[in-house]
Amino acid sequence: MAAYKPVVVQACPKLGERITQDTLYWRGYKTPVQIKEFGAVNKIDFSPVPPYNYAVTASSRIHIYGRYSQEPIKTFSRFRDAAYCATYRDDGRLLAAGSEDGSICLFDVSGKAPLRQFEGHTKPVHLVGFLSDKYRIFSGSDDYSSKLWDIPSATEIISYSEHTDYVRCGCASKVNADVFITGSYDHTVKLFDARTKSSVMTIEHGHPVESVLLFPSGGLLVSAGGRYVKVWDVLKGGQLLVSLKNHHKTVTCLCLNSSGQRLLSGSLDRHVKIYSTTSYKVVHSFNYATSILSLALSPEDETIVVGMTNGVLNVKHRKPEEKNENSQKKRQPAYRTYVKGRSYMPKQEDFCVSKPVKRVLRKYDKLLRSFQSSKALDAVLEPPIMLHTPEVTVAVMQELHRRGTLRSALAGRDEKQVNLLLTFVARRVIEPRFTPVLVIVADMITDIYQPVVGQSAIVDKQFLKLQQAIGKEIDYQEELLEVLGMMDTLFATFTKKRESCLEENKSNGVTEIIETNRNY
């Protein structure tokens, strides 16, 4: 005798992202805090020392924000025109920034007026940075030159004019105090050594370079420009390791996480992609409202700050880690109750009396087992099942249809239930996996409730909605067929060449030669 077989619910492989460790990690941020700046945010830089304040450069101001503050705790606004690239020194006490008029200002974080001003560039300075010996500043400007400055004397040490276009990004090596790189709109990234008079290495990126990054080890270089993010091996003389093309608009900023395991890239396409630095696969991605210009990650990945073109600063803080040890302890079963006798191995002469396994049936299965069709349908029309697991509802409808009792189960319902049914059908009928069943259901409902149309405004409205949904779907299918037809034409022209060799085969002594044609 067979036991009752529960209704088979068609499991569908979940499309889209899989839940991995990374998704869990990167999802662990609170809802973002939005701060409005005065202009496009072109640079965000975290102070390397606690409490990890961050400097935001937007328009003609530099705002310093505390970790959880929504108001700037300090503002540098002594710029006549736009300020660029406010960057902290390694000890977090000095801040350097370039400006539209070509001057570079050096601020004390606690002070207000600039400590030093470096004049020499003739065009706006978009790039300023400290070398790792803390006493020198490098800069890059729209006058195609990059310069090295001495902080104490505020004088220019050396000037390189090798780029043939604006210099817009750069980065200093953390391991060698003399080495820094610059990226330019002339599609190249150049590596400079302060001890030599010319660049040491030139890397051709292929697109105007928007952002460059050196790995903490100094061995790998990441450049972003156009839609590409490229990783180069510096030690092998600038060999291309990998070229990533995951954005569909220009990549504007790059950032490493604190452990150096993940690389983040922000783009004008409003996405931030996170790559693993071992496989260079995208492991997660964030969506933002507008194009991204700048991006920074605080130490320990506590905060992600993203600056947009419309001047909005998006700050996400990490959720505090949940401590669920206590609750787990509570749930642990008593040792004596659950483990007793479990380890006992029956001997050969022992009689084993096994308890029959109790099968738990879902509510709709119990009702189906006793042939209560209407109630089974009621059970799966409950909102939790209907909303979250529509496949269960559809599976039960299909089973009822197989049993020939779907019509009677659908009939005899009041306005509220018909409304519920129609809402469900109108919403799900366009999903390909539900369509065959729900078309039948929709057919039956219209059949059964046709005489009462016009008596209830709500039901009438739902019928119209259903009609709309189906009409839309038909239009869509027609469009798809058109595309398919076009593609068929393309494929046909593509496979035409092969025909000749088939022709040869056919001309052998086959009893009846039938013209062949390959249709895909």
Added chain:
Amino acid sequence: SSGPGSARRCPRGLRLPRGARAPWAAVTAFLPRRYLLYASGDFVKVHSVNTEETLGLLCGHADLVTGIQLNPHNHMQLYSSSLDGTIKLWDFMDGIPIKTFTVGPKLLALYALASAEDSVFVVIPKQGERDTFQLVSVKLTKGAGQDLEGKELSVVLDGVGASPKQIAFGREDSYVVSVKDVNLQVYFFKRKLLNRFSLNSAKTKGADNRFSCVVCHPTEDCIATGHADGKIRLWRNFHHKKAYTYSALHWHHDTVMDLAYSLEGTRLLSGGVESVLVQWHNESSCQKDFLPRLGSPIECISMSSDGVLCCTLHTDNRITIINSNLRFSRSIQGLIKSRDVKTGLVVDPRTKALVLNGEPGHLQFYSLQSDQQLFSLDIVQRQYIHQAGLKQSDLVKVTFSARGTWLATVEESEEVADPELQLKLWFYSEETQSFALNTRINTPHDNHITDMCFRDMGELGDDSLILVTAGRDCVFKVWVMVEDSDPEAHQSVSWSCDFVGSYHNYQATNCCFSEDGSLLAVSFEETVTVWDSHTWDLKCTFCHPPGNIRNICFGRLTCSKYLIGATDYGFLCCWNLLTCALEWSAHLNIVVLQPDPLSEHIAAVSWLSKESSLFVFKPSEPWPVYIQRNLCKEKILLAVFVPRDEPETISSEKYLWLRKSQLFFLTDTQELMTLSTKSLEERLTPSSKQLAVEESLPVTPFSVLLGKHRHQQAQEDIDLGKPVVHNKQEQASPAVKELLHTPAHVLPSASFLCTIFINSLLISKENKSAEEVADEVEMESEKAEDESDEEDVTAMEQEDTSHMELLGEMTCKLSKSQEKELRKIRKMDFSWISAF
């Protein structure tokens, strides 16, 4: 009658009884707790209830057995009636007929009563009238011989139904009830009174209230009748023509197929197409219990003679044994007959079992050697509702990969227009020893799937496995295994579509891979297309108009360059793949084309003017190797070659092609047949087994204890290094066993045997060593006995080695010479029997 080589039923009776000819009128009877007897085709089978083993086969009837009944005066004997007009009395324990009574006309049912000692009741067709039957009593003459005449007939009732379920005998055999259509008649033997009652058909508003079956209460004057509209009526007070009463019980929604009262009459069991066994407790309160989901419609219900068990007979050739508390106990099944064998006959490469449709939605694996169902695989995995008019989904195509590791199944609903198709791929798991579902593909084709095959490349392993399905939606699809890249997925491989091929928008009807797997042949209506299985390029096409291609297959081994095809308009064509030319063709209406997997031979069955003929040929030669015209009258629908376990030695050159495999056919009347090379006499060598008494003994605590002692005794003997004693035991026991197992009627008188038996128990003097050892054992055991006498019961467990020596002592005392003597006597016995 038929010579060697003609197709006939398999000796084991592998027959799917069905259709109008065989109502499967089996009546079962239980001896107290041990045997179940049932009629199956021309045979009566004896089955052990405890071990589920077929213990014996009573064969002797020349036609369908229609009724069996235990002899009411001797429960070791059985009456059986058959359409061949004879009643046989059997000793079913030994499987031998005692008496045969020749009655003459066809016997349709049999009833034996305790009160009538020398007569039985049978249903026979009335002479001179069609479709009218009468119940007659047959006087069983007492005579010395085995074959007797039973011509003394006296008519008891006229106008009875042909089914055995339509007649019942009442309390203390005082009356007999017969139902037919809307009439019920009761005949009282003592008063010689016949009462007729009939139901008013007008009253029921169109419902069919005809009688379907009848039973009588064992202790009260009460008749229960089942009706076609699902009602059960209980009739009382039927002694009076006018003042009779009846009450109705209604649960079944369709015909009540059978009813049965429990031994005391307190419970009434009923069953029908719902495949639910209903137990009615009290007729007034309508209290009832159900045993649902018995698998298939119940055709017959039978109670055991002691009332402990009940068994139901189902339409799909199955018997279910049910406990008295309405719990499912076990089921006995042979080849399940399904409504339609859509899957064809397939051989499982792993078990060599025949695989075909079983229960609805199931695949049965049927062992041809043991006539047993090995297992039933649930493919559809859906609750089956027994209801007329429902569109059920069933299995339509099955195919195995070369080594049996993968199984592909296609199921579809019965709807013609929009079939609900599912392609499922099953992987054989070595751990669980069964097939597990790997991939399920919904709607693999937009229309019915017509054929399906795996690429058989056994030596290359499963990596090269490819599945091809051909569909009526004018395409064939190629499915390949893909490894799942995600390490967290619970299975490493799944199947997905790789290529879709079509040809001029013709329906794809057949597909087939060449032996080496390099070529795929797909037939599209009138054309056969040959594709390269690596690049999926169309290589060439063959056609033999007019007529659609019905079957295609590649030649094997030395003939692998040939492609064979059969067309609708009666042509069998052989194309050479190297020259792309037609090699030969023959004008034959081929319905089945089946290549032998182990040789070059191809079997083709043709159907012409109401007879099937078999042709076996090699593709390389246009003339057949073997022709058997008029194989059978029925149309053969399916055929399969089943590889033999070991090649058979066949002397006749004509049958050399049957050396490696055996050919089985399935006809449109659902009979499974095989082609046998042996003559009828050779095949009918006595296969009836003796009923092994020891094996079927129920396990009692005592026997368990005894068994343990014996087992340990044997162990100890080996440990002690006493091979002589051990040997003697071994030799002695079969001798005694044989003596005990020889049927009592072939043994000489007990007084004659007594001395021999006692002598056999004595210790032989010739074998000194044995004697010494035996003495030792005896002494030891005596000691042990003394000790154990003083000890507590709890100590017995520790001391049981000494106890069993005591028990073992008895069995080790038959000497070789005495055994020889015994055997001599046994030989002498047989000669004496034959002389008699």
